[in-house]
Amino acid sequence: xxxxxxxxxxxxxxxxxxxxxxxxxxxxxxxxxxxxxxxxxxxxxxxxxxxxxxxxxxxxxxxxxxxxxxxxxxxxxxxxxxxxxxxxxxxxxxxxxxxxxxxxxxxxxxxxxxxxxxxxxxxxxxxxxxxxxxxxxxxxxxxxxxxxxxxxxxxxxxxxxxxxxxxxxxxxxxxxxxxxxxxxxxxxxxxxxxxxxxxxxxxxxxxxxxxxxxxxxxxxxxxxxxxxxxxxxxxxxxxxxxxxxxxxxxxxxxxxxxxxxxxxxxxxxxxxxxxxxxxxxxxxxxxxxxxxxxxxxxxxxxxxxxxxxxxxxxxxxxxxxxxxxxx
Numbered sequence: 001x002x003x004x005x006x007x008x009x010x011x012x013x014x015x016x017x018x019x020x021x022x023x024x025x026x027x028x029x030x031x032x033x034x035x036x037x038x039x040x041x042x043x044x045x046x047x048x049x050x051x052x053x054x055x056x057x058x059x060x061x062x063x064x065x066x067x068x069x070x071x072x073x074x075x076x077x078x079x080x081x082x083x084x085x086x087x088x089x090x091x092x093x094x095x096x097x098x099x100x101x102x103x104x105x106x107x108x109x110x111x112x113x114x115x116x117x118x119x120x121x122x123x124x125x126x127x128x129x130x131x132x133x134x135x136x137x138x139x140x141x142x143x144x145x146x147x148x149x150x151x152x153x154x155x156x157x158x159x160x161x162x163x164x165x166x167x168x169x170x171x172x173x174x175x176x177x178x179x180x181x182x183x184x185x186x187x188x189x190x191x192x193x194x195x196x197x198x199x200x201x202x203x204x205x206x207x208x209x210x211x212x213x214x215x216x217x218x219x220x221x222x223x224x225x226x227x228x229x230x231x232x233x234x235x236x237x238x239x240x241x242x243x244x245x246x247x248x249x250x251x252x253x254x255x256x257x258x259x260x261x262x263x264x265x266x267x268x269x270x271x272x273x274x275x276x277x278x279x280x281x282x283x284x285x286x287x288x289x290x291x292x293x294x295x296x297x298x299x300x301x302x303x304x305x306x307x308x309x310x311x312x313x314x315x316x317x318x319x320x321x322x323x324x325x326x327x
Contacts, residue, residue, distance in 0.1 A: 011044040017068035224319035255308030
């Protein structure tokens with residue numbers, strides 16, 4: 001780990017919760033993966049706690065310490081331990097001063113030799129007490145560090161479990177999406193098969209039958225835009241035709257569906273109107289098929305007017321298909 005990847009001020013801000021989120025996440029990773037950083041952070045934390053216990057923290061730093069650092073029960077235990085240690089140290093210093101005064105009195109002959117012997121025993125006791133204090137202090141910090149490491153390992157395990165849960169959720173969503181795509185492909189294949197079947201049935205219906213002349217259908221194909229005189233397509237409807245089927249080649253467009261109206265040019269009245277229609281593929285692009293009674297047509301000029309229906313339901317006139325009926 002590079003020495004410049006962290007510093008004392010950054011570690012202090014990390015302990016006080018004042019680092020940006022990105023830096024906090026980086027320090028979290030260092031506290032798990034970098035032993036050198038863990039040791040440096042532990043030393044910085046001890047200095048910070050000592051400064052608080054000794055009343056050296058002020059202003060914003062003191063506010064962050066009390067609001068963020070002391071919010072953790074483990075950290076409050078560390079502060080309580082440091083405060084207890086400070087009280088013990090003060091008492092020890094006071095007792096040592098009293099001992100020094102007693103030793104001074106003995107050295108000046110204030111007590112008898114027997115008293116001098118008794119006065120030496122507290123010195124031995126204080127030496128042992130100091131040694132015990134050092135051992136307790138070291139053991140206390142080791143215990144606290146172990147507790148902190150266990151807490152960090154627990155937090156890391158929680159983050160790992162959260163990531164695994166998120167991974168499982170995304171996997172389930174992906175599998176659901178694959179299943180939905182598969183169903184959509186099956187539905188599309190079924191629609192295509194149904195359309196082909198209907199096209200075949202339509203072709204069969206448009207073929208005249210000598211046994212049922214009254215139900216014969218006359219079929220034609222019209223293209224848009226033939227508006228000039230002499231360019232109007234003539235439709236010769238065989239006698240006995242019951243219906244007229246027309247395939248209208250569409251110009252390129254973006255409409256979702258269509259409507260067709262049969263307009264009598266002699267009086268500009270609408271003789272017939274279709275329902276909502278869908279286009280299908282023809283030899284020259286998209287085609288709309290319509291069928292109506294042959295009895296609607298007389299030997300004169302008509303226009304089939306095609307309107308497009310957009311996705312929002314708006315209807316707009318697209319193209320006219322003029323033709324002349326010849327019987």
